[in-house]
Amino acid sequence: MNEMDTYSIKETADLTGIAVDTLRYYEKISLLPRADRKPNSHRIYRDDDIQTLKLIACLKKTGMSLDEMKPFLSLTTRSDLMDFPELHDMIVNHKRKIESQIASLQEVVEFIDSKLIQGEAVPQNCTLTGDRSRKLSVRKP
Structure with a gap:
């Protein structure tokens, strides 16, 4: 060795x-x-x-x-994922989940960008779409 x-x-x-x-x-x-x-x-x-x-x-x-x-x-680097349909489906579904998370995060980035352009330091209300839709409100001091 x-x-x-x-x-x-x-x-x-x-x-x-x-x-x-x-x-x-x-x-x-x-x-x-x-x-x-x-x-x-x-x-x-x-x-x-x-x-x-x-x-x-x-x-x-x-x-x-x-x-x-x-x-x-457990797969080797030479394994073809297509030879393992269950694993292939699992990784495809995982990829879709990640893509959905990226899309949701992009919505947040766009919202923040729009608030920065408007010059507002703290957004008053934020309504986002996606699997975790909710309305966020910020109290004024």
């Missing part, structure tokens, strides 16, 4: 931006396979582990739960 191809848990945390305790937790819940160990019992991570952790971080940013991620992590 070449030491250059392996990383300590601290190096892995630094490379991925994932805390050491979180790395241990991901291993505990089998999101990551059990890490190999050095003779002194310290964990050893490899490039494949780093790539998996980067995928986990990416999927987590989209709001995907750890349980929802597990099936995707």
Whole structure:
């Protein structure tokens, strides 16, 4: 085993931006396979582990739960998602959910932009559409 191809848990945390305790937790819940160990019992991570952790971080940013991620992590980089119809449908639905969230956030940005153009420091009323429609009102001091 070449030491250059392996990383300590601290190096892995630094490379991925994932805390050491979180790395241990991901291993505990089998999101990551059990890490190999050095003779002194310290964990050893490899490039494949780093790539998996980067995928986990990416999927987590989209709001995907750890349980929802597990099936995707079992695929290899050469797997064709079309060979797994359930997973394909799941990721397509997740993408649609993200697109809907982006559209809702864009409405908020446009509302704020319009208020900035009008010169109002604090909007009086904000009615947004989308799945969480509600009327926000701000009290004057």
